[in-house]
Amino acid sequence: MTQSKPSMFQKLRAVFYYAGFYPLTIIYASFCLLLAPVLDFRGRFKMVTGINYFYMFWLRFCCGLGVKVTGRENLPDDGAYVVVANHSSEWETLYLQTLVRPQCTVLKKELLKIPFFGWALGLLKPIAIDRSQRRGALKQLLTEGKSRLEEDIPVIIFPQGTRVPVGKMGKFNKGGAMLALSAGVPVIPMIHDAGHYWPGKSFTKSTGTVQVHIGEPIPVEGRSVDEIHQDMVEWLEKHMQELKLI
DSSP states (O other): OOOOOOOHHHHHHHHHHHHHHHHHHHHHHHHHHHHGGGSOHHHHHHHHHHHHHHHHHHHHHHHOEEEEEEOGGGSOSSSOOEEEEOOOSSHHHHHHHHHSSSOEEEEEGGGGGSTTHHHHHGGGOOEEEOTTOHHHHHHHHHHHHHHHHHTTOOEEEOTTSSOOOTTOOOOOOSHHHHHHHHHTOOEEEEEEOGGGTSOTTOSOOOSEEEEEEEOOOBOOTTOOHHHHHHHHHHHHHHHHHHTTOO
16 A cells, blocks of 8 residues: 555544544543552553543544454453564554553653653553663563563563554564563564554544454463564564555
């Protein structure tokens, strides 16, 4: 799929979307910040991410962008696991919090400085990484990630490290495989094609249906990091090709 120049209608729809998104985010985040101290983590997660369901409805209503999930049965009903997903849009940062509940997300620490949105995000026990400190970031991922998994909180990792536009592969780091092996939990690979409809840092959104594919759990017991990582990358690359992301 090639990206065409946004029409005036698409731009107006995006304006309408953000006219609802930003004011409601400020109001809802303020409400969450007030109530957070009296709730445990799971209670905070349900409260803070409750607005994400509205985001998805509002995106579909304003911009005509829906979602279809294949392989939802591959997500364990309970227990901890590590999700590895591609990163090409702002869409997945909103939608995945409705799909994997509860969760802990590995993200860049700068996001927590965004007024209201980042402050509320900080209530969800994220693993906020300083990407300029690669060795320290990996140690932090393994230490904090294992702690979250021991609490039966799934961890979401974007192994490409940053948003990668459609047409490019990027490099998949081994952090997800290392964390899963150290904690003894499976890896769940996940691919979506939101970058076709909502490219990173794009104001406008295209009408369509985001496809999300969830793979079967990749076992870690008795295996090496390289073996786990190879299975993960092969699955991700195969489905990226199917969704015309590369």
